[in-house]
Amino acid sequence: MAKTRKKEQHIAVFGESGSGKTVLVSSFYGAAREQQYGIESLFSVVADKTSQGRFLHQNYLGMRGSAQLPLATRFASESYSFSINMKDAAHQKSEKDRPFDALRLVWHDYPGEWFEQDASGTEAERRVQTFRSLLKSDVAFILVDGQRLIDNAGEEERYLKALLTNFANGLLLIKDDLLEDDKPFVQFPRIWIFALSKSDLLPDMNVIAFRDLLVEKASSEIDQLEEVLAGFVQAPEALSVGEDFVLLSSAKFASGKIEVTQRVGVDLILPIAAMLPFERHVRWAKAMNGGGKVYKHLIDGAGAMAGALGGIGALAAKFSKGNNMVIKSLGLVLTHFGGAIEEAAKLVGDNLMDANSDAVAKEENLRATLTGFRMDLASGEENEIFIRSDR
Ligand SMILES: Nc1nc2c(ncn2[C@@H]2O[C@H](COP(=O)(O)OP(=O)(O)O)[C@@H](O)[C@H]2O)c(=O)[nH]1
Ligand SMILES: [Mg+2]
Secondary structure (H helix, E strand, O other), X not given: OOOOOEXXXXXXXXXXXXXXXXXXXXXXXXXXXXXXXXXXXXXXXEEOOHHHHHHHHHHHHHHHHHOOOOOOOOOOOOEEEEEEEEOOOOOOOOOOOOOOOEEEEEEEEEEOHHHHOOOOHHHHHHHHHHHHHHOOEEEEEEEEEHHHHHHOOOOHHHHHHHHHHHHHHHHHHHHHHHOHHHOOEOOOOOEEEEEEEOXXXXXXXXXXXXXXXXXXXXXXXXXXXXXXXXXXEOOOOOOEEEEEEEEOEOOEEEOOEEEOOOOEOHHHHHHHHHXXXXXXXXXXXXXXXXXXXXXXXXXXXXXXXXXXXXOOOOHHHHHHOOOHHHHHOHHHHHHHHHHHHHHHHHOOHHHHHHHHHHHHHOOOHHXXXXXXXXXXXXXXXXXXOEEOOOO
C-alpha cells in the first residue's frame, strides 16, 4: 500500500497553569474517539503515540464517568501528535493528483509559568529547545482563563494586562537565544488567536463581548504584544495578533458532575488549524505581489491546500512533491494559477455548500472534510463563538 501523505499543521496553545490546557486536549481527543464511529464522520483522529492517546482518553473517561479531573501538570510542556485519517470511500477517485491524503495535527502546550519565572542554565536551554518547535506552528492560541475573569470581575484589566505583559516579556527574554544572527523568521506563527477558556462559567459572554472586553481593557498590552511578535518575523505585515477570537469550554463543570458532551469551540480547533492559515496566507501573499521568502512560504502551503480543495487541477500534485522548480517559479504560479488558488480560498456561502455536497456525493472524503471544516468556521461565526479577522 502506498504511504499516506499527510499535511502537517502545528498549533501552539499558551496558557497559565490551571487555565485548562490539559483538560482541553483531553476533551478534544476524547470527543474525537467517540465520534469516530459515527456514520457521518468522514475521518478518524488517532494519537500517533499510543501511550499518549491512552492518557488523553483516560482523562476524558475519568471526567465523563466519575467527574475526575486530570492531574495537574505544572511546568510541563507537552506536544501531542494526531493523525486525521480519511475513512475509505467505496470508489476512490484517482489519488495521484491529490497533494496529500490526510492531515496531521501537532498540538504544542506551553505553560504560562515560563513567562512568569526566569530560568537559567539547563532549564533555560530546555525552554529555548521547546520553543523551537513553536516555529512550525501557523496558529497560536493564547488562553484567557474565564475563571480569572470572574475572580477579577469589574477590574478584569488587572488580570488581562498582567497576562499579556508577562507573555510579551517572556518572549523578549528568549528572543536572542531563539533568533540566530538576529535574523527574523520566515516560518513562525503568524495568527495569534485569543481564546476564552472555561467559557461555560460565563454563559452570558458571547465572542463579541469577549473581544470587546479585551479591546476595552487591554488594548495597549495587545499592541505591545503585537510589536514584540512583529520583531520575530520577516514581513511583519503578514501577522495578525488579537484579530481572531474563540470561546472554548471543554465540558460543563457542575458540582460533582462533568458534562463532557457540552463542549464549546472544541470542534473548531481542527478547522481553525487546517483552514484558517490557508485563507489568511493566500490573502497576505496576494498583497505581497509575488516576491521574497515569506511569499514563497505562504503560497507553498496554500497551493497544497487549494489542490486538496480541488481548485487547481494538475498543478496540485506538484506541490506535494516539494518540486523545486515549482517552488522557484512560484511567482509565476500566482500569476497563472493564483486566480484559482484565490478562488479556492474565497469559496464561501452557497458555493462552499455546493462544493461540499459535490465532494460528499462523489465520496471524496478529504475534499468533503476540508470544505466541511470551512463550513464549521462559518457556523462558529454565526453562533457567536468565533470571530475571524477580516483583514
Ligand atoms: N468550568 C470549566 N472548568 C475547567 C475547564 N477546563 C478546565 N477547567 C478547570 O480548570 C482546572 C485546570 O485545568 P487543566 O487543564 O489541568 O489546566 P492546565 O494547567 O492549563 O493544564 C481543571 O481541573 C478544571 O477544574 C472548562 O472548560 N470549564
Ligand atoms: Mg496541564
